[in-house]
Amino acid sequence: MDIKNRKLFRLTRFLLLKVPAVFRFLAMFRKPAKRLLLIKTDAIGDYIIFRNFIEVLKKSEKYRDYQIDLLGNKLWRDLNETYDKQYLNETYFINNPNSYYEAPLETLKLSWRLFKNKYEIVLQPTYTRIFLTDGLAALTAAKQIIGYESDNEGIFPRYKNKTDKFYTQLLPLSKENYFEFNRNVFFFETVTGEKISLKAPWIGVNSDHKKGIAILPGAGAFKRGWEGEKFLDLIKRLLQETNEPIYLIGGPGEVKAGEFLMQNLPEGSIENRINKTTLPQLIDTIGGSSLLIANETSAIHMAVAAQTPSVCILGGGHFERFAPYPAGTPNAPVCVYEKLPCYYCNWLCIYKTEANEPFPCISAVTLENMWQAILPLIAKQLN
Structure with missing residues (x-):
């Protein structure tokens, strides 16, 4: 408090x-x-x-x-x-x-x-x-x-x-x-006093034809989010390797990150939907996408609930409490992380970082780590 x-x-x-x-x-x-x-x-x-x-x-x-x-x-x-x-x-x-x-x-x-x-x-x-x-x-x-x-x-x-x-x-x-x-x-x-058979969150969405890669470039707290430069390099690689439309999603907290990406990408190469949808519309967008890429945010849980494949950039603050999902969970996200000895810290980081830097457990995730996780999920869309 x-x-x-x-x-x-x-x-x-x-x-x-x-x-x-x-x-x-x-x-x-x-x-x-x-x-x-x-x-x-x-x-x-x-x-x-x-x-x-x-x-x-x-x-x-x-x-x-x-x-x-x-x-x-x-x-x-x-x-x-x-x-x-x-x-x-x-x-x-x-x-x-x-x-x-x-x-x-x-x-x-x-x-x-x-x-x-x-x-x-x-x-x-x-x-x-x-x-x-x-x-x-x-x-x-x-x-x-x-x-x-x-x-x-x-x-x-x-x-x-x-x-x-x-x-x-x-x-x-x-x-x-x-x-x-x-x-x-x-x-x-x-x-x-009753047995519950639910294995994962679920939301009914119209997702018969999933198309497009949705990217949420922010996080609930700045230091829990992957660097903007890495998102930029990842999007450039996706544009080179796939024909899938790419759109940025999120709310007010992602506006600044979205502006950075749009300013550094060719005009018209991706669509910016950040802060332009309600939460139910955001879920519909994720549900209609073929892939979601995001930090550990509510969007990852929306993707699970909407049966959309997702790749999550994961830090150690609440490791295994919210992600990764247990083995065998339907539609579980693919989590990319570099596990450090200080994991499970409740985001009380023991390392001193600059105000404009993410926590070390986030910055440890490399572009190549992410690409190897994404590759199997976009194999059908590769040029």
Whole structure:
């Protein structure tokens, strides 16, 4: 948490830690509704990996008669409304969760809205819990609040020791469930009591005729992304070796990277679609492509879900949690990486790098490494 206004944060902290006891007292005088709240406020890629389990929950024997609400992130609101609205009763979307730490009035308003819904059950399936959502879960005063034991990647120990007590059940995570999708399977198998057969995220798209190579040249954080010069050299090689149309994709975070590439490539050689599509349109684009090339971003999970072959430039921060996918996973991305002893660092890099340089585990991936991974996937399109 990057807190600038300590006074506002203290008010929010009081609200998240102390007011739940008041709400629980008030809830003693009401009957819970047959209503369940899902809390999932993390990023777009996390939602792609999670979203199929909303349908699983709604169709389960245990919860099919419940009204299911969702507290989510505005980043992926249009994805939810396009693909998953039919399984949900009401949805609440918040901006960057970190902004609420200095907005006690907004936090109180949201808490009161959730409290009035009389939830019987609150589920928080995100393994890396954060202080805000722990507090919001408690402020619902639900009869059952279920989450993971979690770690301290997203919450300071001094707060987690207190918010652990808000939960009626904390699920331990075994080593074999390190991969994020498998964590979701484990969580929802546990809460529903039913076996789940899903092996990977899935989205139905019209992709009967896949054509074109989609390239997403950015990353969620600059230092996690492959160098622009390497993307440029890779695109030049693709233009020489294939007849496939090439287009750049992405959102606002990729605009600068896209401009660099367009300025250094022959006019008309590729198409720039960056920041010109909605998220559902981006998924349609990826689903209609013959290949996606990207850093470890939500686009890689979209490609898996849309059954599009993909090549992922992978660093070590969350290695094996989000990628590579386990062996045998349908439509798994081909991941290109140079494994260093410091992998699994949660992006707390031990090396000092310049502001304009990627992390060493990213820069270690060479153009030739990438080309050898791409070559088998474009063999049919070679000149």
